[in-house]
Amino acid sequence: MHATEFDLYGVFVPATVVWMLAAFAVTAGVRAVLARIGFYRIVWHRSLFNFSLYILVLGALVALLWQAPS
Known part of the structure; x- marks a missing residue:
């Protein structure tokens, strides 16, 4: 079961x-490495x-965290 809230x-x-904040943190790290x-x-x-990377x-x-409801 997945949490919607x-x-x-x-x-x-x-x-x-929550997913957007996690993606921002990951993207910030990737951007620092690329720079x-x-x-x-x-x-x-x-x-x-x-923006495309984000x-x-x-x-x-x-796609990794979403689980289809049973």
Whole structure:
């Protein structure tokens, strides 16, 4: 069974928000590594690349963590 909401001190937070925050943290780490190795020198539009990377990480997290209801 999967959680659609998390109880945070009486405030119900959608699971999507939690996934988005986790994806942001992972993406921030990946961006730091890419910047350190100089990958951004070959990227045409850095902001678009970062947004696309975030969407890919978010999709991967949702695909890995989402379980179909039984």
